[in-house]
Amino acid sequence: MASRRQADRRRLGAGLWHGGRMLSGAGALGVLAGSVAPWVQLSLFGIPLAAPGVLFAGAWSAAAGLIGLSVLRRAPFVVAVAGLVALGVGMSQGKPAVQAVSRQILSLRMRLMPVNARLEQVRLSPIEPFGEVSHAEPGPGPAWVALGGAVLLLGGVAAGLGERWRRSCPQCRLVWSDERLPTLLHCPGCGLRRTSARQCQNCWHVAEKSDKHCAHCGEAL
Ligand SMILES: [Zn+2]
Ligand SMILES: [Zn+2]
Structure with a gap:
């Protein structure tokens, strides 16, 4: 949800x-x-x-x-x-x-x-x-x-x-900075876990649904 x-x-x-x-x-x-x-x-x-x-x-x-x-x-x-x-x-x-x-x-x-x-x-x-x-x-x-x-x-x-x-938290509305956005796992404001995005297991870069490899480090997803 x-x-x-x-x-x-x-x-x-x-x-x-x-x-x-x-x-x-x-x-x-x-x-x-x-x-x-x-x-x-x-x-x-x-x-x-x-x-x-x-x-x-x-x-x-x-x-x-x-x-x-x-x-x-x-x-x-x-x-x-x-x-x-x-x-x-x-x-x-x-x-x-x-x-x-x-x-x-x-x-x-x-x-x-x-x-x-x-x-x-x-x-x-x-x-x-x-x-x-x-x-x-x-x-x-x-x-x-x-x-x-x-x-x-x-x-x-x-x-x-x-x-x-x-790039803001849907729960507490905190705006996540551009630098943090790709690697954010939890909202620093309220602790909400970011579940919408797939994340690279190597560098935690957030991947798009259709990505087969990490756009940041190339790791297979
Ligand atoms: Zn939040
Ligand atoms: Zn990666």
Whole structure:
């Protein structure tokens, strides 16, 4: 009974860990893509232009995405926090970026006003760098960042929980360290005997069910 529980917990933990890592990787890539994707779109002298998110608050989400990619193995819960940051940035910072650019456009138009008034006096066409439309359009970047951040958050939490379940005591919840995990016979916290794993009689390395030889020392099992 206890051995079934240990094995189930380990298997579920391993599944969560692997699935969480894959999710996090995809989420981090989504966040990075969203950070360099257009956040603000406008046209300058008729040429369509796009400003990437990293010019605005997208720099934060880009950093969060990089953290998500780099520390996943060591600190899955840090990855979850990075996902939360990206989600927040993606959901809240799209509009301010568009507003900031719109303000710049407006102020440039104001400064061109006297020049254009002069041009009109001598019957020349006015300078309209941004065409008829005086405001900037939002781009798809923030939505990608928010979606990627949500996936990154989910993956980080799953990987972190999985990692804990995979190597913690099912009875007292003590987390067994990576170094001790392969040779542990009893839980150092509560004395529970580890019965789920086959162990090498030579080096006590824990073997998988299908192993015919010890993966650590080669002894036949
Ligand atoms: Zn224990
Ligand atoms: Zn061995």
